[in-house]
Amino acid sequence: MSFPNATWMSEEHTAYAETVRQFLEAELAPHIEAHREAGLVPRDLWTNAGELGLLGATIPEEFGGAGCPDSFDLITMYEQGRIGDSGWGFAIQTIVSHYILAYGTDAQKERWLPKLASGEQIAAIAMTEPGTGSDLQGVRTKAERDGDHYAITGAKTFITNGQTANLICVVAKTDASQGANGTSLIMVETDTVQGFQRGRNLEKIGMKGADTSELFFEDCRVPANFVLGEKEGQGFFQLMLQLPFERLAIGVGALGAIDCAIAHTLAYTRERKAFGRQISRFQNTRFKLAEVKTKAEVLRSFIADCIARQDAGTLDAATASMAKWWGSDVQGEVIDECLQLFGGYGYMLEYPIAHLYTDARAQRIYGGTNEIMKELIARSLDL
Numbered sequence: 001m002s003f004p005n006a007t008w009m010s011e012e013h014t015a016y017a018e019t020v021r022q023f024l025e026a027e028l029a030p031h032i033e034a035h036r037e038a039g040l041v042p043r044d045l046w047t048n049a050g051e052l053g054l055l056g057a058t059i060p061e062e063f064g065g066a067g068c069p070d071s072f073d074l075i076t077m078y079e080q081g082r083i084g085d086s087g088w089g090f091a092i093q094t095i096v097s098h099y100i101l102a103y104g105t106d107a108q109k110e111r112w113l114p115k116l117a118s119g120e121q122i123a124a125i126a127m128t129e130p131g132t133g134s135d136l137q138g139v140r141t142k143a144e145r146d147g148d149h150y151a152i153t154g155a156k157t158f159i160t161n162g163q164t165a166n167l168i169c170v171v172a173k174t175d176a177s178q179g180a181n182g183t184s185l186i187m188v189e190t191d192t193v194q195g196f197q198r199g200r201n202l203e204k205i206g207m208k209g210a211d212t213s214e215l216f217f218e219d220c221r222v223p224a225n226f227v228l229g230e231k232e233g234q235g236f237f238q239l240m241l242q243l244p245f246e247r248l249a250i251g252v253g254a255l256g257a258i259d260c261a262i263a264h265t266l267a268y269t270r271e272r273k274a275f276g277r278q279i280s281r282f283q284n285t286r287f288k289l290a291e292v293k294t295k296a297e298v299l300r301s302f303i304a305d306c307i308a309r310q311d312a313g314t315l316d317a318a319t320a321s322m323a324k325w326w327g328s329d330v331q332g333e334v335i336d337e338c339l340q341l342f343g344g345y346g347y348m349l350e351y352p353i354a355h356l357y358t359d360a361r362a363q364r365i366y367g368g369t370n371e372i373m374k375e376l377i378a379r380s381l382d383l
Contacts, residue, residue, distance in 0.1 A: 056117025081256020087209020162213025
């Protein structure tokens with residue numbers, strides 16, 4: 001079980017986790033290598049997940065979902081990490097749904113949430129630009145009002161689901177003179193607009209099953225009522241209020257990947273022999289496995305507490321930053337130690353531990369670098 005001692009882990013959570021586990025093991029796990037080779041996850045996985053209710057777990061019933069707490073989506077993210085997958089952009093789909101649910105008008109919710117819940121629409125959020133990195137206030141993409149439309153011009157990069165998304169939440173400046181107060185979130189339906197172009201599906205050292213792309217907007221005209229909340233200048237604050245969930249999601253995924261790495265390492269060290277006996281019988285191996293298991297359980301307790309706070313609406317930015325920084329850092333440490341126990345085979349891509357190793361590195365970068373996380377935590381200390 002993912003969080004066996006968590007007070008929030010109800011019978012409904014346990015049953016849901018089993019449903020998610022069965023779906024991922026049947027629909028996703030056997031195809032991970034094919035997704036890596038293709039550089040993306042096919043659309044039918046999304047629609048199948050939508051039919052089962054995984055994409056709409058936390059979307060209210062009136063918009064096609066089940067109306068469950070955020071912990072249900074976080075269970076899916078954990079289970080995805082636990083099977084060793086980093087390609088399916090489920091977390092981004094969920095994050096965009098949360099943006100619409102939190103800030104969208106009734107008309108916007110009715111327009112987009114049912115399609116996100118069913119998998120008819122795949123979502124992306126276009127924040128990062130060439131040269132800006134974690135500096136959201138440095139966004140240069142602009143959206144100029146032109147009658148009943150906005151004309152969006154700019155470039156984005158490192159966008160998850162970038163090749164497959166047909167609903168993109170674009171961070172743009174609607175008034176460059178106002179700094180953070182001039183930033184807005186604008187929804188773009190890519191199937192119906194002109195002036196939008198997908199760039200390269202970027203080559204990465206890991207997470208090869210995830211389509212991570214460049215996006216280009218050249219006088220891309222979208223209806224004025226596609227500004228999230230239909231009020232300009234709220235985008236930066238909308239982003240800030242939702243980032244804690246995104247950062248907790250990274251920590252949850254880290255825990256799933258850690259559990260996956262430990263399971264593979266335990267199996268390998270029990271089977272592999274050196275000097276006439278199982279590797280698991282050597283004291284160094286046993287000590288290393290004891291260390292990584294302890295790190296996993298300490299992280300599990302902290303992440304479980306953060307999930308409880310998220311469901312209660314009390315997860316603050318500093319604590320979420322701790323979950324992201326500490327979770328991704330421990331993920332890197334644990335998987336590095338596990339790979340070492342595989343010896344030379346750990347460096348071979350035919351072994352899952354090698355993919356877990358390369359996939360883990362991005363966790364310390366996206367969602368705000370870990371250096372930014374430490375700065376946010378330090379600001380909470382009134383230094």
